[in-house]
Amino acid sequence: MGNQEVKAAEAVVIGGGVVGLCVARSLALRKMKVLLLERGENPGMEASSAAGGMLAPQCEADRADEFFELACAGRDLYTPFADALREETGIDIELDRTGTLYLAFTEEDEAEITDRYEWQRRANLSVEKLNANEARELESWISPRVRAALRFPLDVQVENRRLVRALAESVKRHGVQVRTNAEAIRLIIDRERVVAVETSVGVIHTSVVVMACGAWSSFLTSSGSRFPGVRIEPVRGQMLCFALPSPRPVRHVIYSPRGYIVPRRDGRVLAGSTTEHVGFEARVTAEGLRKISTAATEIAPQVGGLALTDYWAGFRPRAEDDLPVLGACSEVAGLFYATGHYRNGILLAPVTGELIAEQIVNNETPALLNRFSPDRFTPVGMF
Ligand SMILES: Cc1cc2nc3c(=O)[nH]c(=O)nc-3n(C[C@H](O)[C@H](O)[C@H](O)COP(=O)(O)OP(=O)(O)OC[C@H]3O[C@@H](n4cnc5c(N)ncnc54)[C@H](O)[C@@H]3O)c2cc1C
DSSP: OOSOOOOBOSEEEEOOSHHHHHHHHHHHHTTOOEEEEOSSSSTTOSHHHHSOOEEOTTTTOOSOOHHHHHHHHHHHHHHHHHHHHHHHHSOOOOOBOSOEEEEEOSHHHHHHHHHHHHHHHHTTOOOEEEEHHHHHHHOTTSOTTOOEEEEETTOEEOOHHHHHHHHHHHHHHTTOEEEOSOOEEEEEEETTEEEEEEETTEEEEOSOEEEOOGGGTTOOEEESSOBOOOOEEEEEEEEEEEEOOSSOSOOSEEEETTEEEEEOTTSEEEEEOOOBOOSSOOOOOHHHHHHHHHHHHHHOGGGGGSEEEEEEEEEEEEETTSSOEEEEOTTSBTEEEEEOOGGGHHHHHHHHHHHHHHHHHHSSOOGGGGGGOGGGSOOOOBO
16 A cells, blocks of 8 residues: 555554554454554664564563563564564564573672572573583683573564564555655644544544654644643664674674674674663764674674674663553543553564554453553643
């Protein structure tokens, strides 16, 4: 479906990153007529393309809370989701099940991984503790300075740019109208109910709007009635990309408390990242490059000798409590949020799509969404 004029839709999803695409797909699978608005030339070119694609709820988790439960549900959905995408589109999103390693180089790092290992073992989660030799037997590129490691066999990765392509193809096949170069500007609200979206390409009438604008989710205003709004800030993450020799010498995703490397099937290795509160400046900086390279070479000194082939920066969408913002807005009927996924939007996109679609279609809040309601914030009050 191209950019033909659409003046009404059963549901309008604003934002064509992985989150908006997954919500649109899940709604279309439930037979809703969906219009997806993306202001860029193509869907998924922002954070969803900048990410590392790690699906790693356990690797950095220090307790089993509601977020951990959601993240594990997100990870568990990926196998059937990847299979369905391949069937629908022929695109393999490269769900790689080698697993994730988390390395300790200092005494503090060791204390951190010991605590993590112990609580996860007590919770019967799948985690292995390795000494330095065992870690280096698994991955010979790991630095000889490593003291110990954890292996998370179920924490895996996908190729997120392939994911974006597969989703864009899948939603079209399911009948979603994807309107690119189309920016949502204002929600039109009448008597506390969404009635339309004003966009750069005209007004679209609808009674259901899903806000999935990623780091730009606070920019939409409204007319006709007060619109609570949710404050989402951009957190810049820079990423470096190197060329690995062949055959590929690294298989696991490997973290330390200071960074990570992600080997890809096509012979690239990504190294990340930074966490910067600098507004929307999409730059890679000398300082970012230095910090990421230092962390990557601490993990695997050979990375220091690889050719740097690419680099980029993206904006993670962050709410003030670091948690995603998911579900119906109680003050405006028909308005739903699917944003604030911060460091885990690739992991959480499929489960977000399913839960939001369930809530919209059944008019009931799935239990997994309760903790993430947009109503937990004091309204920022836009007009
Ligand atoms: C360096 C880095 C590494 C990361 N690594 C991982 C990882 O390993 N695993 C993981 O799970 N997550 C990771 N993330 C986080 C993940 O990328 C994000 O959480 C996720 O991509 C957010 O998806 P989204 O669809 O909400 O946002 P985006 O992908 O940013 O999409 C939002 C879309 O909305 C569009 N838009 C905005 N405003 C409007 C408007 N008014 N009208 C129309 N369209 C609009 C934008 O153009 C954009 O395409 C990483 C992020 C970064 C930056």
